[in-house]
Amino acid sequence: MTTKNIVACLLLLLLILPIVSQPAFAADSQWVLQQGTLTYHVSHKLHESEGVSHEVRGKGTCHEGHCDFLIAVPVKSFDSGDSNRDLHMIQVTRGAEFPMVTVRTRLPESASASATIQADLEIQFAGQTAQYKQVPFQLVTQGKQIRITGTIPATLADFKIEPPSLLTMKVKNDIPVRVDLTWSSQ
Amino acid sequence: MSILQFAGIPWPQGLHLCTIVNSCGVIRFVGRCTWGLDVMKMIGLRTIALTAFCLFVASLLSFAQAPDPATPNSQTSQEPAAAQDQKSPQTPDKPQSSAQDPAKKPPTDLPNAPSSTKTEPSLDDLGFSATQSQGDLKRQTLLDKRTHMLKVHQRLGLITAVPLIATVATSINAGGKDTSSSSRDLHAALGGLTGDLYFMTAYYAIRAPRVPGTETRGPIRFHKAMAWIHGPGMIATPILGIIAYDQKNAGEKVHGIAQAHAPVAIVTAGAFGAALLSVSVKF
Numbered sequence: 001m002t003t004k005n006i007v008a009c010l011l012l013l014l015l016i017l018p019i020v021s022q023p024a025f026a027a028d029s030q031w032v033l034q035q036g037t038l039t040y041h042v043s044h045k046l047h048e049s050e051g052v053s054h055e056v057r058g059k060g061t062c063h064e065g066h067c068d069f070l071i072a073v074p075v076k077s078f079d080s081g082d083s084n085r086d087l088h089m090i091q092v093t094r095g096a097e098f099p100m101v102t103v104r105t106r107l108p109e110s111a112s113a114s115a116t117i118q119a120d121l122e123i124q125f126a127g128q129t130a131q132y133k134q135v136p137f138q139l140v141t142q143g144k145q146i147r148i149t150g151t152i153p154a155t156l157a158d159f160k161i162e163p164p165s166l167l168t169m170k171v172k173n174d175i176p177v178r179v180d181l182t183w184s185s186q
Numbered sequence: 187m188s189i190l191q192f193a194g195i196p197w198p199q200g201l202h203l204c205t206i207v208n209s210c211g212v213i214r215f216v217g218r219c220t221w222g223l224d225v226m227k228m229i230g231l232r233t234i235a236l237t238a239f240c241l242f243v244a245s246l247l248s249f250a251q252a253p254d255p256a257t258p259n260s261q262t263s264q265e266p267a268a269a270q271d272q273k274s275p276q277t278p279d280k281p282q283s284s285a286q287d288p289a290k291k292p293p294t295d296l297p298n299a300p301s302s303t304k305t306e307p308s309l310d311d312l313g314f315s316a317t318q319s320q321g322d323l324k325r326q327t328l329l330d331k332r333t334h335m336l337k338v339h340q341r342l343g344l345i346t347a348v349p350l351i352a353t354v355a356t357s358i359n360a361g362g363k364d365t366s367s368s369s370r371d372l373h374a375a376l377g378g379l380t381g382d383l384y385f386m387t388a389y390y391a392i393r394a395p396r397v398p399g400t401e402t403r404g405p406i407r408f409h410k411a412m413a414w415i416h417g418p419g420m421i422a423t424p425i426l427g428i429i430a431y432d433q434k435n436a437g438e439k440v441h442g443i444a445q446a447h448a449p450v451a452i453v454t455a456g457a458f459g460a461a462l463l464s465v466s467v468k469f
Contacts, residue, residue, distance in 0.1 A: 046466060047467075057313065059311050068305055070312065074314075081403065083404055084406035087332070091332070094326060096323075096328075099319060104306070
């Protein structure tokens, strides 16, 4: 009888354990960034320059109807076509001390079906965290992929970056960042 | 305490000697019940109790693991709650920034720290290596020093341009047949000043630390290439100028190698101006 009892209990456990061992935080689905381009624009009275990075990586995990996204890019990966300017950009943004730019956002899962979304972004850059509310992005579905484009209205002041100067003239405070990301669901 | 007692199931008094130790999988029976009741007769009741216990444990585990944004005291929800607090006072169009001080802030606020909530992806999930995502203060210091020296280089270069232009302007009256001329002296003095400032400017460019692993691209290549022209030119021009000055003061016509003073000076000034413009104006 004892053996029978143990077997019964073990069978019961076999039924219950999968429920217990199933982590409550398991993601329902994931989004992976297939390719992305971030472009910052800097304006100066004598120059208009852009820095482009293709080394952006991102991931989104969805759970209970919401998806948490993290997008990150190394500061030093931005290329403006001028190595001197790029090094100066890394210095002024403290890119060696804080080498990554990270963007976090949370979106409803249903947003993937929309043509436009308004995202609240939390950006960590240059040792500062700035939050941007209701940033509009356009979504285009291409098969199983979604392409997201938009512009983040970033400024140097948001990240407490001293505007660099050339010939004693400082660059403009606005540094809009164009976003072009292609995501695929997994 | 027996599992049945733990589950809150009524248990006859005196039956406590019948010890059942259960930790979801380990069941032991030690002794028999005092009332002579066989433990195994309770199998149905035990199964229910066991189920209830395991479900209770399962629910506890679920509460422990699941992020609960509605509970402010929940450890996993502290960061989102803090983030919402930061958002609340701001206007929709005005982004809010907060400092990240690695020395003072908790690790969760660091840009490279993994997310505190289990559902949010972290930098590790994105496949960035530790060397890519960790800060390098030594490199930052190197960049700071480089920028400082190149800023001084830029300022001195602009300052140098003023006496350089003046030297070129006064060269028109520096010739003549007189053995002595104030215009010639002024030209020589301005030339000397230009030379001094030039070499101070060059010092800050040459001594600025190089950043390892950096390939030179863009207008800076032209800027550096011009240095191979105006650098030797700035050495040759004053030497030729001194020879020409001595010849003039001796009442002689400028001859020999000193005749190259003006052409060398023009090329030098031209290369200097081109170098300055190459990093100032986008062509």
